[in-house]
Amino acid sequence: MQKIAATIFLLLLLSSCIPENSSDYAEVKVGENYENFLRIGTADMQIPLPKGVWKLVGIHNYKNDVGTTFSVGLLADIQDGLLERSIVFEVPLGTTRTGYEKNERCERGTYQFTRNRFNVEGGIQDCWYVNHNLFRMNAQFEETDLKPDYMKQARRFFIANDVKTPTETVYVKYHKASSTKLMNVWYHFNPETKGFAGSSATSWGKSSWHRDQTKSDPTRSKYIQDLKNWGIRFEEFVTAGFAGKVGEKGQIPDMIELAKDLKGKKPSPEAKMELARLTEMHSEGHITSEEYGELVLYIIWKY
Template identity: 20%
Template sequence: MLRVLLGDWRHQGRAILLAALCLSFWSTQTHALEVGETLTGFAELRGRQVPLPEGTWTVAGLGNNTIVSGVAGAYGTIENAVLLQLNGDKVRGIVEINTNAISVTEGWGTTDACLRDGVLAKLNLYRTAVDGFCYFVTETSRPAASGTEAWEAAKAFAAEGGYALPMEWLTVGFRLSNRHDILDARYHFDGLELGTLAPSISVWTPETVVDDPQKYAVVNDLNAWAGLTSELFEAGLRGRLSERLHGLSVPQPLALVEDGSVDPGAIGRASKAARKRALEDLAADGVIRQDDLAAYFAAVDNTAPPPTLESYYQTLVAKMISFNLFRVSVDYLLAYIVTVSAAVSGYITTAIVVTHSMAQIANDLAWDSYIAGQRRDGSELVEFGYIAQPVEKRS
């Protein structure tokens, strides 16, 4: 009798497990994008999500993309979406998204824009032989040749609606990949908010940016926006962006606050807006008292802003200088105790500093050589067909 009951229980357990797996499978099926659909907050493609700057974005083109350069292991089955942000009869912003339909095991490499000189700003957050995350800021222009299926559809969509497409943009791009999957997104902005500094009017090169304080400030703002938005891509690759945004949108990168910088309190899971929304939910559920809500809001408002990349590197440089001054002082003191001569101690200390510096350089070169020898296909460049290309240096 017990054996029969156990058999029934096992049979029912398998049925329940099968039902749960089926339910899990269907619950993970994502809504397929459709041309003409409008989105806010984020766009989802193949279950991977990309944050969208505030405002309404229209899906203008969908299709398959190709790998222009890279390894065969990355396959050629890439899904591509192009979204437009419309303002009157103009296209004010474009987002192009690329993600894989077939997973791999050797990673997806990196993009040239995160490595080459000539971009306005770039940062490689991490990079190994099988995964990586980077972003960049640069000026791009629309190529004359035909583009991807999605881009051709988007151009037709804009032409049919009478929307003017800009020829040149300021572009912020992200490349995030792990061993199996990739999320490649590029945001193109016409920059008309910048007036005479708009990329269709003014020249944007590293040289002109350095020489122009206004352009330098704009690039810093775009770089700060990219750095703050980058944390959302990690969640987006796992399809968990809705948990981070809580129905909110990231701000427009060129929509500056009063002091001329991007507001860090408006972006990301630790943003002030997201924390206040979470507090309101906790109060509604009775976890915290409504009477305490004002005090919690005040605590959020009084929180110091997160450190920027610039402040991080400033602190890093200061720490390096202070450590080396301490190290050199100790070397000099030890040499002086032995020689009791200021001149000889100075020569010894200088020799130690030079020797250590050369040893450090040799050690770095040896490690670079070792890492290069260990690299596999996943660390190579993998480029897709994009709607824009870097602007050639203009006089």
């Protein structure tokens, strides 16, 4: 399953290159509801949304150290005045040809769970992990404690609409990048909806959701395992969303049948271009020989 997911990510990555400095951005509005996916940033990326209605309650843009403009925001799933789930997204408003720095969080060993497939400086990056977070967007914290504007906007919305928010969340975070684009998405879950008491922790390390604490707590360990299983299942949607193909999820053919169908078929000119790029990735050690063989079939099939 892990190899298949990695192969699909590379396939979609190869087939989703977009022009440099693209100006075709999707616009979203605070207060609007969204379902299925949120289209924002460079035109072909989609933030996949789990089943339900999601309200955008905060968003703002910022520039990183090299001048790339990013959009970061928060979507909320509110049920009967309670914040059950939230999604934080971060995407660039444009593309680059220089790629992105390695994500050191993908290589940390302090989270509940980490799966790091690729973390190439300026190239392919693909990881996800399960972690916990102090939720500061409520009346317990002063607005001055919040630096990003989207968090301030969300806090104001929750207070103005009497939305009960958790003291902590447990989240599944996905990080995907190529040499031209990047997508970060955090899927936050409220443990209080499952009967867990609110936390009084004042720091990440002292939380009852820290992995050193959950190891000896069977109930919390099961909650974490359930989120890990959810993350494994949902990753294919995130992978498809990174390529702007959420609607095409599940349409990739079976490898064995594909090999039979393509026997003797010559690659098209477009396929030859993609195969040349694939061969370069393989020679540089970014993909294994097994992944290379599968991707060759996919590219010939696609074109």
